Amino acid sequence: MRLTATHINYYHICHRKLWLSMNGINMEHSSNTVAEGKLLHEASYPQRLERYSEIEIEGSKIDFYDAKNKVIHELKRSDKMEAAHEWQLKYYIMLLDQNGVEGVTGVLEYPKLRETKSIQLSEADKMYLQLVIGHVNEIAASEICPPLLHAKICKSCSYFDFCYSGE
Ligand code: SF4
Secondary structure, eight states, X not given: OOOOHHHHHHHTTOHHXXXXXXXXXXXGGGOHHHHHHHHHHHHHOTTHHHHSEEEEETTEEEEEEETTTTEEEEEOSOXXXXXXXXXXXXXXXXXXXXXXXXXXXXXXXETTTTEEEEEOOOHHHHHHXXXXXXXXHHHXXXXXXXXXXXXGGGGGSTTHHHHHTTO
16 A cells, blocks of 8 residues: 555554554544544634645645645644654655655644644654655565554544454
8 A cells, every 4th residue: 555644644653553554454434533533624714625725645635735835734633643743744745845846834733722833844854754654664564463552542543443342
């Protein structure tokens, strides 16, 4: 399966989730969390649907791109997995950069918390992301599914039933 920004996000949350997704086992479409996320986008900033574009680049979908100001807006429900959100957004910026759209920045937005965080991609970030991409591909190619995380976040993960139904 093609590596996307979602996989960069999963890499920073759970390697098992990453492995499952990259090996074609997907639960996101049936997850309430994902549906809620889409509703959050629409309810928080309905005007964006007109002003910002949805773009797809190398299989990664950016929901809100402000082409005039070269800013990607990424909305999230909570900041619990902020590192994963940041790297996902930085990966989008890198993809645009690699495709000739330079000088893009990002804003992570948490409407429920009324917080925003501005995101830039540094040269060090680009090097780190290259390492992550290599590691993601290694994990995906492994014949062994990584172990259960046994963490709090499992309860809100779309793979929860899949992972824990046998326990
Ligand atoms: S339920 Fe937990 S162990 Fe399973 S994929 Fe999700 S985060 Fe990973």
